[in-house]
Amino acid sequence: MTGQPFRIAEGGRIDRAKPLTFTFDGRAYQGFQGDTLASALLANGVRVVGRSFKYHRPRGIVTAGSEEPNALVQLRAGGRTEPNTRATCIELFDGLSAESQNRWPSVDFDLHALTGLFSRFMPSGFYYKTFKWPAWMWMTYEKFIRHAAGMGRSPTVADPDRYDHRYGHCDVLIAGAGPAGLAAALAAGRTGARVIVADERCEPGGSLLDHAATQGGPSAPSAAADWIAQSVAELEAMPEVTLLRRCTVFGYYDHNMLGLLEQVADHQSQSQSKADPFQPRQRLWQVRAKQVVLATGAIERPIVFAGNDRPGVMLAAAARAYVNRYGVRPGNRAVVFTNNDSAYEAALDLAAAGVAVAAIVDCRAEGGALTETARAQGMDCLTGYAVVAAKGGKRVTGVTVMALAEDGDAGGKVTGGRRAIACDLVCVSGGWNPTVHLHSQSRGKVRFDDAIAAFVPGESFQAERSAGAARGTFATAACRAEGAAAGGEAARLAGFGDTPPPAPSGDEPRQAALAPAGAPLWSVPQAPGGHGKRFVDQQHDVTAEDVALAVREGYHSVEHLKRYTTLGMATDQGRTSNVIGLAILAQLLGKDIAAVGATTFRPPYTPVCLGAITGRETGRHFAPTRRSAMHPWHQARGARFVAAGMWLRPQFYARPNEAMMDAIHREAKHVRQHVGMVDVSTLGKIDIQGPDAAEFLNRVYINGFKKLETGRCRYGVMLREDGLVFDDGTVTRLSENRYLMTTTTAHAGPVMAHLEYHLQVTWPELKVHVVSVTEEWSAIAIAGPHSRAVLERVAGGIDMSNRAFPFMGFRQGAVAGVPGRVFRISFSGELAYEINVPADHGLFVWEAMMEAGGAFDIIPYGTEAMSILRTEKGHVVGGEIDGRTSADDLGFGRMMSQAKDFIGKHSARRPGLVDGHRQQLVGLTPTDRKTRIPRGARIVAEPIGQVPKSGAATPVGMIGAVTSQCYSPNLDTPIALALVERGRDRHGEILYAASPVAGITVPVTVRDPVFIDPQGERLRG
């Protein structure tokens, strides 16, 4: 444990009564409640916090906010570990542990830093140029690159924390709670509008929190602090205002939908989190806002000069935040380098906090509004000068300063003698970039404003407006005024308040002092003979020389430059580098920045972790599941379940010590010999009523339904309009104008939408109502020679005799005392019935039938046995109805009515669907009646020998494919259904089922697809 040598004795928004212990790279330190990891590290004198991406140069803390390019750490350990977390955003908590990244073995001594010595071999497009050939070496290169790149480690175990989602709605959403955002929230909130204000930091106030004047305290009352406190209190008292702290508006999507990430518990220690295990760590909001105010502030930009990445080179506003807000001296002796006035405020605050200001280097020949104030305090203000280089290794030890030959631009020259100034802190300010990211994401245009040398929001596309620093207005009073106007306008447009629209505020005076006077200085040229690296993008190690090289190589478009150099493509998305890169590009091309254009900003504004995106949709909440009323019974009987769409269906019921295939074969055999029951509640059921119901059925099925009598069922096939088979099922006429349609489990939803489409769009004149009743009825299929006998015991009120209740008949009556519906239909090919009862009674009836079937040795069977039974019977399912087969292909050609129009009829007669070469449904058996026919095998006419396991070409002369296959326990032979070219003419032929996947070819005999009871005697018996 060390002291905090850089902690200022008093002041700041930290709670010195609450010391916190944390570790960085295994070493313990102390900080205070209210610190960030970055401020606590600075307080402890830790300057090197990571190594750079490409050259592994030591890097320190540059900013005090989410724009941080360097101080990325691996936070926490185990399942909670998170790489690439910005130390400047991590609120310190007790027990926090973090590690630096991109270093080996340590940040202080890094072997990869040797790369820096060879850095002339790593120019722009280095990866593209070096590693592109030979291709087979890529695997080797990639390993090297990945290891060299570092960038933290992803966790290898599951994250134990909870993440949640929620939707939100509001009249006005305000992004940012600085002076403009708070003023906007007050103005909007006072109208009674529903307002959400979200700010990424832990307390509202924005940049005001970083100013000395806001720190207040009993000895120094502060108007700014009072205003923040009063505003927050007023907002929190408003029932319709939601103030979200630690909540970043990260994405602006279509139709005013915004993504927010609320870091609910990221700032809490593990013991605090444990105290409330139901609290999510993070909450992802999807907010639909009628109007949006973007009060996202501005981000200070650096100035490029040689050695500008040395630890201790920091943005001026960040240094100001550290001394004022956190009570930390980021150094003892500072040089301030600026092109504008705002850095003078930082210099004055630093001096007040006890940091010696060695010099203010101002590139403006005349200095600015605060130059004289600084001089009056004894500061050495070098106007018309620039820092040409920072010296030092793991921390800056001084700067070299030269005069600028001409005021301004990067093409300018440095001249005269060199002056060395010793320092351990360089505070840089190259002006301010309004945070236009969300505006740009919303499809709003940006335009370059020469007055502040930055992009500002242009024309809006969605219902949003920017206010305050986000639109280039920097003075606090003006920000508040603009925020209030924007909030009031947003509320009014959302229907609240009747204040007249404010006068256009575009002409309001900006605090000109904060804008760079004259042309801004983007980058300082090398001093004669100088060769220090001049970094534009510190996170991706892109230098001004890299940009120049890319331009020489012809990458003149901003999008090309970005991709070639990777400028701005790191996790900070170029917050502090993009505009400088553009400016250098513009200068090299001799164009205006406006003409070069900006790259497009895309969500997320700051990284969003996968846990937040996943939310609670993990484990059993991954997707909804659908269960039948008999589910508990299946579960109790050890059924293994299979997902069929969202339904969970019993796949088979294994007995103790029974293998899966044995259970399946036993079930399939038992049904044909005795009797079995299967839960078919998942089949779609659609109630169709109305005087035109029969006409409607006629139009959607290939076969006719007008002659179907009440109390009878009919099998039907539905086509799509392109003539291919869509679905099949049965239709039962319940009464004069009422029918019940069943669909396959998979197509229940699509068929319903199809029927609704044609009733609402194609034939709205038809008097028909369709109602899905799938969930109302539990459905049980009972099949096997004893099924009638079992039913007679539970449905005594229905005459089950073959004469009274024939195949494809329908009766209503009590089953186990429950009013139900009994259909004599068969999927298995056995004597079979389907029973529907209201779902609350489904389990009761199932149990009653199982009990009644006891005398007949009844068993439950699952979807696997059902599949074998239907394959034996040659019934088609999804493998055959795969969206490519016609009714004729599947043997339904003769069902197609000639007398009526129906969906798909016209297409079904086009040449491609009727020519004789189409693949038709057939049955297959292996010639040896032993070898299983491989799943998905291709059918070929000529034997092609052993197909090798891999690298095999597609079997030549492919004339079909296996669509379903199984071992038939009832025939004691493997069987298959297949689609084979002219298959119906090939019965008796020997073909070959070749599977490159299984690596075998099986000779098969082609036959009729109905393997069992082709005359239908069993099901009619």
Add this chain to the structure above:
Amino acid sequence: MVEVLPRRSALEGALEAGTFGAGGTPGLTLSERRRLAIVHVAGDAGDPAFTDAVRGRTGLDLPIEANTTAAGNGRTILWLAPNRWLVVCDGEESAALETGLRDALGSTFAAVNDVSQGRTVIRVAGARAPDLLAKGCPLDLHARAFPTGACGQSSLAKINVLVHSVDRGADGGTDAPILDVYVARGFALSLWEFLTDGAGEFGYTISPMP
């Protein structure tokens, strides 16, 4: 027959009465409304024969305006679509209601379906009720947008639901809202698991079933 045969809810066994989740005053109460009669009625809202017949049997005017309901006589009619409604009664036999409506409608072009056992109704009550549903439902459930008597169909945890704003309570609705969630029976348990898991952070009570 049905009178002596108890209906088995999809949530049978899942409802364990008690107080769960975060400590403090529970922000929510979850319960199931069992043994409701729910009848789906489809017909032409512009046909007086249809509307008169429904009024005759239920004593209620069909709510014609979208997302609204009509309530009285122990019955509620919820709007589903321009030609579809749910008639919901507590304490009435669903078969009687279905038959009664069908008889009342006679030869009028309409469709009546008893869907009582195909729907599960979960009641979410308490100050945090809208917050719980907002975890998975994009409907705006604020009292201004979803006042007492409003209804809306949407998706909750990727499951289709009908939400009925039974009562927004006093104080403009933020006091103690009661929201009924209608869900297809097969999804009921899955939705229940989503709701109880999500309610943890608010603290919640599950009411005992009578």
Add this chain to the structure above:
Amino acid sequence: MHLIKCPWCGERAEMEFTYGGDGTLTRPADPEAASDAEWTDYVYFRDNPRGPHEELWQHASGCRRWIKVRRNTLTHEILATGPADRPLEGNAS
């Protein structure tokens, strides 16, 4: 992420809807009388305009009505919505 105005239910989240393709198609009243060109136009050929496009959507998680939506495919603006069984109001471009 769209917000689509169902003519009945009002503005609702896109996730409540399913997409149904080109909304300008009309099934030939007598398919047998349709020329091959008419029929293939109806079944197969679809425009993929850059800009306003008239589409069918179904309010699948809501009232289950099919609706017409005029949407700008470039900007995702929803320009008009209405019932599916009648022409959409306003000009297509």
